Amino acid sequence: MNxxxxxxxxxxxxxxxxxALAVLVLDLSGQDLISRxxxxxxxLVVITRAVMDMARQIARGHLGLDVLAVIAMGATLAVGEYxxxxxxxxxxxxxxxxxxxxxxxxxxxxxxLLNRSxxxxxxxxxxxxxxxxxxxxxxxxxxxxxxxxxRPAEVVPVDATVVSDRATVDESSLTGESLPVTRRRGxxxxxxxxxxxxxxxxxAVRTAADSQYQQxxxxxxxxxxxxxxxxxxADRFAVPFTAVxxxxxxxxxxxxxxxxxxxxxxxxxxxxxxxxxxxxxFLGGQSRAARHGVIVKGGAVIEKLAKVRAxxxxxxxxxxxxxxxxxxxxxxxxxxxxxxxVLAASAEQYSSHVLADGVREAAQASGLALRAATEAxxxxxxxxxxxxxxxxxxxxxxxxxxxxxxxxxAAAQLVAGQVAAYVAVDGAFAGxxxxxxxxxxxxxxxxxxxxxxxxxxxxxLTGDADAxxxxxxxxxxxxxxxxxxxxxxxxxxxAALKPRPVLMVGDGVNDAPALAAADVGVAMGAxxxxxxxxxxxxxxxxxxxxxxxxxxxxxxQTLRVALAAIWLGIVLSVGxxxxxxxxxxxxxxxxxxxxxxxxxxxxxxxxxxGGRLPELRRAEPARAVASRRPAPAARLR
Numbered sequence: 001m002n003x004x005x006x007x008x009x010x011x012x013x014x015x016x017x018x019x020a021l022a023v024l025v026l027d028l029s030g031q032d033l034i035s036r037x038x039x040x041x042x043x044l045v046v047i048t049r050a051v052m053d054m055a056r057q058i059a060r061g062h063l064g065l066d067v068l069a070v071i072a073m074g075a076t077l078a079v080g081e082y083x084x085x086x087x088x089x090x091x092x093x094x095x096x097x098x099x100x101x102x103x104x105x106x107x108x109x110x111x112x113l114l115n116r117s118x119x120x121x122x123x124x125x126x127x128x129x130x131x132x133x134x135x136x137x138x139x140x141x142x143x144x145x146x147x148x149x150x151r152p153a154e155v156v157p158v159d160a161t162v163v164s165d166r167a168t169v170d171e172s173s174l175t176g177e178s179l180p181v182t183r184r185r186g187x188x189x190x191x192x193x194x195x196x197x198x199x200x201x202x203x204a205v206r207t208a209a210d211s212q213y214q215q216x217x218x219x220x221x222x223x224x225x226x227x228x229x230x231x232x233x234a235d236r237f238a239v240p241f242t243a244v245x246x247x248x249x250x251x252x253x254x255x256x257x258x259x260x261x262x263x264x265x266x267x268x269x270x271x272x273x274x275x276x277x278x279x280x281x282f283l284g285g286q287s288r289a290a291r292h293g294v295i296v297k298g299g300a301v302i303e304k305l306a307k308v309r310a311x312x313x314x315x316x317x318x319x320x321x322x323x324x325x326x327x328x329x330x331x332x333x334x335x336x337x338x339x340x341x342v343l344a345a346s347a348e349q350y351s352s353h354v355l356a357d358g359v360r361e362a363a364q365a366s367g368l369a370l371r372a373a374t375e376a377x378x379x380x381x382x383x384x385x386x387x388x389x390x391x392x393x394x395x396x397x398x399x400x401x402x403x404x405x406x407x408x409x410a411a412a413q414l415v416a417g418q419v420a421a422y423v424a425v426d427g428a429f430a431g432x433x434x435x436x437x438x439x440x441x442x443x444x445x446x447x448x449x450x451x452x453x454x455x456x457x458x459x460x461l462t463g464d465a466d467a468x469x470x471x472x473x474x475x476x477x478x479x480x481x482x483x484x485x486x487x488x489x490x491x492x493x494x495a496a497l498k499p500r501p502v503l504m505v506g507d508g509v510n511d512a513p514a515l516a517a518a519d520v521g522v523a524m525g526a527x528x529x530x531x532x533x534x535x536x537x538x539x540x541x542x543x544x545x546x547x548x549x550x551x552x553x554x555x556x557q558t559l560r561v562a563l564a565a566i567w568l569g570i571v572l573s574v575g576x577x578x579x580x581x582x583x584x585x586x587x588x589x590x591x592x593x594x595x596x597x598x599x600x601x602x603x604x605x606x607x608x609x610g611g612r613l614p615e616l617r618r619a620e621p622a623r624a625v626a627s628r629r630p631a632p633a634a635r636l637r
Contacts, residue, residue: 252581284608285558305555326362
């Protein structure tokens with residue numbers, strides 16, 4: 001069955017193999033004329049087909065390397081080397097199958113992600129009743145709030161929270177973390193995680209289309225369809241390689257007076273290493289990146305990552321943990337602490353900014369019931385406005401609140417690592433909420449590695465206040481700081497940063513334009529920043545800034561392997577052609593030898609799947625920052 005499937009998939013290869021076997025049998029039985037006629041007829045059919053394909057390519061303005069193979073087949077037939085001509089046909093048709101096999105090996109991790117995409121979910125009809133009934137539905141029909149049963153070793157179909165006491169899952173395909181992790185009741189479980197040995201109940205918090213795994217699938221599908229410039233560079237080798245090959249073959253025939261030499265040289269000039277090795281290397285790099293928790297959208301991104309000379313980093317959620325905690329509430333009369341917090345947290349329900357999470361969580365931890373808004377509107381990177389119980393509540397940056405109250409607002413007194421959210425109620429300043437967001441333990445090591453490995457400029461681009469930005473920049477070793485930025489400012493600065501290419505790393509919706517504007521945009525997508533992930537060229541699935549270093553290293557190693565594989569094929573082919581020009585390599589032996597060259601170049605290209613990654617020294621979390629008592633802020637009215 002497998003042989004029949006392969007024959008249908010590669011009909012030219014199957015037919016060529018059958019004809020080669022028939023020619024061999026006829027030759028051994030002394031039927032030389034018949035075997036010659038059969039081989040010649042089949043090779044002429046293949047040449048005709050190849051010439052028609054070439055004509056279509058030339059009409060599109062593209063001259064490929066297949067012209068060498070056509071000339072080689074014609075030359076070997078002309079000098080009576082029909083067996084060598086048939087071997088060239090087998091080599092070219094076998095190259096397609098060999099390329100497919102190499103690509104399957106190179107894209108194993110990417111393909112595994114696609115193959116594991118869940119198709120169905122087990123919905124509990126009466127999750128709170130006795131003897132729950134399970135109904136299987138298509139994964140795209142799961143609604144937010146549905147309680148699902150995930151059986152042992154099944155893939156979690158949608159993003160959900162754990163309803164059972166605990167769940168042990170394998171998140172390696174999402175984050176690259178090889179060890180199982182335990183999620184307890186109420187914690188988030190990402191779709192694509194593989195459940196452990198026990199069945200668990202989960203409650204859907206997103207539909208399939210909005211869930212983490214489906215977003216990854218979309219990224220992988222997009223990534224598989226892209227081609228790297230270096231692959232097109234391999235195509236551009238066509239003209240010089242063809243010219244050199246024809247020159248060597250022509251000189252060999254002319255100087256020796258034996259035009260069999262022309263054919264003997266050209267059988268060693270077939271271009272499979274150039275056509276196959278580079279794409280295989282880049283697919284291997286993409287697959288390796290996926291294995292380490294980074295989805296790279298195509299080989300072109302791999303090449304750009306390899307050449308990065310400047311890096312721009314967002315602060316909140318990128319250089320910092322992105323999980324700020326509320327450390328102080330400073331109300332302005334007549335509001336008290338509780339009223340200020342509940343109004344601000346109620347408004348922050350309608351904000352996507354990471355600081356909003358800390359305010360909401362603090363209010364809920366204090367037992368405060370959040371109130372619904374009749375109107376709500378968020379201005380990206382500035383703040384949120386909402387009408388709560390008939391009161392106009394504004395929470396956000398100092399400048400945003402100053403515009404609301406029509407007067408200057410004194411800056412809150414903060415220590416390093418703290419950030420302030422200012423509040424206005426009914427057009428009057430109402431107080432300040434102070435939050436602390438510590439730097440990631442790996443951030444300083446990432447900045448040091450970048451500086452020590454060819455990145456000339458590392459800058460911070462953030463919408464946060466200048467004092468807070470510089471405090472974090474000092475902790476992680478960044479000298480160039482641009483703070484108080486709007487999304488348009490980030491785009492302008494990312495476009496102006498030198499030297500090029502520029503890599504931009506961010507995690508929020510407000511970072512999406514800058515990610516798209518940079519030469520390479522990398523989104524920290526562990527918490528599902530959909531807009532940032534769509535705008536970015538690569539997405540880090542783990543909550544780890546160190547993966548950016550992994551992506552750069554993989555890019556560099558992959559580019560080196562791809563170029564080395566191309567040059568390996570060229571050097572071996574040209575060297576063998578020079579030897580064949582002396583008459584030392586018969587046409588049949590040369591055609592078989594070229595198969596070895598093809599295999600060597602492809603095996604070398606598969607080296608892109610491996611290689612060492614740097615081990616970053618991570619600092620201990622500076623949790624003391626969040627616990628420091630803030631300096632008393634002036635109460636402003």
